[in-house]
C-alpha cells in the first residue's frame with residue numbers, strides 16, 4: 305500500500321492502524337546490536353564456604369524493567385528508548401532466509417525474531433498455496449511517529465490527532481518486536497490483508513512462532529486499540545502459546561502473572577516440546593532460579609522470569 309498522507313480518508317486511516325502507530329513509514333537509525341534478552345546478573349558470591357547456606361541471588365537493574373520480549377507499550381506505558389539503545393535492529397531484506405515482499409527495503413525488526421517470522425510466513429504461504437504474504441510495517445522511530453502526529457494535527461486539528469494517532473513514544477512499533485503483515489501480489493499490487501485467508505491463518509497459528517495477534521476485537525476496551533488483523537507482536541514462548549490458549553491480550557497476561565505467580569509459585573506450562581516455568585516478581589533481587597532462564601521487564605511494575613524446566 306502506498307501512503308500519501310494528505311489524501312487518506314478517515315476510514316482508510318483507521319484501517320491503516322494509525323492508532324497503534326501502524327502503517328508504512330520511515331524507519332529510524334539502526335542502533336548498535338546487543339543482547340537479545342535482558343539477562344539477569346548473578347551477584348558476586350565469594351564466600352564458597354557458606355555458599356550452600358546462602359543461595360546465590362540475582363539482581364535486576366532499573367533498565368531491565370523496560371527491556372525484553374514482554375514489555376508493555378501502550379497509551380499508558382511509554383517505550384524507553386534509552387534503556388533499549390542496544391536494540392538488535394536489522395533490515396528484514398538483509399536478514400530474511402528466503403525472499404518474501406517487504407514493502408520498504410529499509411524496514412527493520414529485532415534480529416532475534418527474524419527466524420520465527422521467516423518460518424511463520426513460509427508455513428502460511430505453504431498452507432495457502434501462494435506467496436503473497438508481505439511485511440507492510442515494522443520498527444518505527446519516535447521521529448517517524450512525531451512526523452505523522454505533526455502532519456495530521458496540521459491537517460485535521462488537535463482533537464482529531466489525539467483520537468486517532470498514537471502519541472510518539474507510545475507505539476508498540478517502537479519496540480522492534482511488532483510488525484504489520486500485508487498482501488502483495490506477484491505483479492506488485494497490494495491486497496487487503498484483513499480480508500484474506502492469510503489473516504485467518506495467522507490469527508490461528510502465529511502463536512506457534514512466538515507471535516500474538518495483539519489487537520483483537522474483543523480486547524479493544526483493554527488495549528485501547530481498534531481491531532487490527534494485521535498487527536503482530538513477538539513475545540516468545542511459552543507466552544504466545546499461553547496467551548493464545550487462554551485468549552489473553554498482553555495486558556491481561558501480565559496482570560495474570562502479577563496476581564497468580566511468584567518465585568515460589570510459578571506458572572508451569574508446556575509449549576511445543578518444551579516445558580517452562582514462568583513467574584513475575586516486583587523485587588529487584590531474588591534467589592537465582594535453577595537452570596536456564598531469561599528475564600523481561602513488563603515496562604511497568606516488575607520482572608518476568610522464564611525458565612526452562614529440565
Ligand SMILES: [Zn+2]
Pocket residue numbers: 321324325326327441477482483484534535536
Ligand atoms: Zn501495527
